[in-house]
Amino acid sequence: MNILVLGSGGREHAISWKIAQSDKCTKLFVAPGNPGTAQLGEKAANVELGVNDFEGIAKFVQDNAVDMVVVGPEDPLVNGIHDYLIDEAKLDVKVIGPRKGGAQLEGSKDFSKQFMQRQNIPTAGYATFTKDTLEDGFAFLETLKAPYVLKADGLAAGKGVLILNDIKEAKDELKLMLEDAKFGDASSRVVIEEFLDGVEFSVFALTDGKNYVLLPEAKDYKRIGEGDTGLNTGGMGAISPVPFVDEAMMTKVRERIVEPTINGLSSENLPYVGFVFFGLINVNGDPFVIEYNCRMGDPETEVVMPRLKSDFVDLLDAAGSGNLAGKSVEFDNRTASTVMVVSGGYPGSYPKGKSISGLENVENCVVFHAGTKMDGENLVTSGGRVMAFTAYGSDKKEALEQSYEGIKRVCFDGITFRKDIGFDL
Ligand code: AMP
Ligand code: GLY
Numbered sequence: 001m002n003i004l005v006l007g008s009g010g011r012e013h014a015i016s017w018k019i020a021q022s023d024k025c026t027k028l029f030v031a032p033g034n035p036g037t038a039q040l041g042e043k044a045a046n047v048e049l050g051v052n053d054f055e056g057i058a059k060f061v062q063d064n065a066v067d068m069v070v071v072g073p074e075d076p077l078v079n080g081i082h083d084y085l086i087d088e089a090k091l092d093v094k095v096i097g098p099r100k101g102g103a104q105l106e107g108s109k110d111f112s113k114q115f116m117q118r119q120n121i122p123t124a125g126y127a128t129f130t131k132d133t134l135e136d137g138f139a140f141l142e143t144l145k146a147p148y149v150l151k152a153d154g155l156a157a158g159k160g161v162l163i164l165n166d167i168k169e170a171k172d173e174l175k176l177m178l179e180d181a182k183f184g185d186a187s188s189r190v191v192i193e194e195f196l197d198g199v200e201f202s203v204f205a206l207t208d209g210k211n212y213v214l215l216p217e218a219k220d221y222k223r224i225g226e227g228d229t230g231l232n233t234g235g236m237g238a239i240s241p242v243p244f245v246d247e248a249m250m251t252k253v254r255e256r257i258v259e260p261t262i263n264g265l266s267s268e269n270l271p272y273v274g275f276v277f278f279g280l281i282n283v284n285g286d287p288f289v290i291e292y293n294c295r296m297g298d299p300e301t302e303v304v305m306p307r308l309k310s311d312f313v314d315l316l317d318a319a320g321s322g323n324l325a326g327k328s329v330e331f332d333n334r335t336a337s338t339v340m341v342v343s344g345g346y347p348g349s350y351p352k353g354k355s356i357s358g359l360e361n362v363e364n365c366v367v368f369h370a371g372t373k374m375d376g377e378n379l380v381t382s383g384g385r386v387m388a389f390t391a392y393g394s395d396k397k398e399a400l401e402q403s404y405e406g407i408k409r410v411c412f413d414g415i416t417f418r419k420d421i422g423f424d425l
Pocket of ligand 2 (some may be wrong): 220234235293295297298299300
């Protein structure tokens with residue numbers, strides 16, 4: 001098969017790395033890709049196309065006999081790339097990633113909360129407000145206990161969730177979101193949620209719309225600072241498997257969350273081919289949904305793909321053809337860890353174009369590129385999250401030792417990383 005992966009981050013590098021290992025992949029294109037995806041061997045090539053350039057992507061698919069498009073990020077899915085390629089461009093291609101309707105699971109928090117309510121899926125209590133119901137929002141906040149959780153309804157690049165301890169601050173922020181468009185259009189509606197106290201983890205399903213398989217679960221570390229402090233980032237590291245997610249927990253997750261979600265999508269006539277990312281929280285032994293995403297997680301994918309033993313293209317092809325029934329997934333029993341190195345200053349402002357050296361000295365790690373680019377012959381930084389160092393071990397400690405050993409061997413000005421990934425497991 002000829003396969004086109006859309007995206008340019010560590011997630012897309014990891015997905016492409018796994019796809020490139022399959023004998024079923026003839027050619028692999030990554031648009032726009034990064035210097036890591038450019039080095040995946042003879043069958044792989046980067047393509048200069050943006051993920052939201054639907055016309056350009058359709059033309060590329062046609063001109064290069066692409067059989068399957070795997071969509072990495074949420075943006076093009078929420079914008080309707082699946083519908084465009086099939087209904088408008090009328091291409092005979094498999095698209096891994098839901099149509100616009102199903103992508104609303106991530107594209108609208110209010111939609112996803114209503115969906116969970118209809119399907120009886122455990123999640124935090126909530127109510128949704130607009131500019132016209134601001135006063136009702138204040139009254140609703142009064143009925144809750146601190147901390148207060150405010151969520152912009154639409155996509156806000158991972159920044160649209162505020163957790164506040166003080167009710168006055170919560171009211172001020174609610175007003176800023178609704179009246180002053182703090183997150184632009186995304187906060188024209190705001191979901192206010194009950195706060196859930198527990199430890200988070202992520203579960204990933206690949207579905208053809210009726211059947212599903214689960215990929216290895218993972219836990220990510222979102223805050224910039226050690227001990228989970230400071231600002232949220234795109235993710236500073238991840239571990240898989242997650243020790244507290246045992247057989248009993250996984251059974252609850254399947255029965256209470258995954259199956260009602262897949263069945264609900266089907267019964268509500270939301271055809272869904274692709275990944276469902278369940279952002280979950282373990283509250284006293286019971287799983288609740290914090291959020292859905294309509295794509296894989298980043299940096300979770302950088303530990304999930306390395307733990308996948310099964311042929312990934314075979315699974316994707318089965319999902320795209322409606323044939324996932326009876327498929328099983330083999331996992332590598334080892335622990336995988338990934339640690340992100342980021343630019344100094346991130347997630348605030350940070351410099352770009354810093355020269356990266358020492359990669360050739362890294363051993364026992366798979367390095368996934370995120371914010372890197374080539375400047376002539378030199379590899380330089382081009383984003384906040386620069387590279388993910390993934391390693392295996394018989395346990396978390398051993399895997400992390402390898403990730404950190406790898407990081408020691410590379411250098412760029414301002415290199416920053418968390419030294420405590422997995423600290424709470
Ligand atoms: P979200 O974008 O919905 O995943 O929210 C971002 C982060 O905010 C989550 O990963 C959680 O750490 C936190 N969060 C969101 N909703 C809640 C909630 N209801 N209770 C506790 N923490 C939450
Ligand atoms: N790691 C969280 C996310 O991908 O949204």
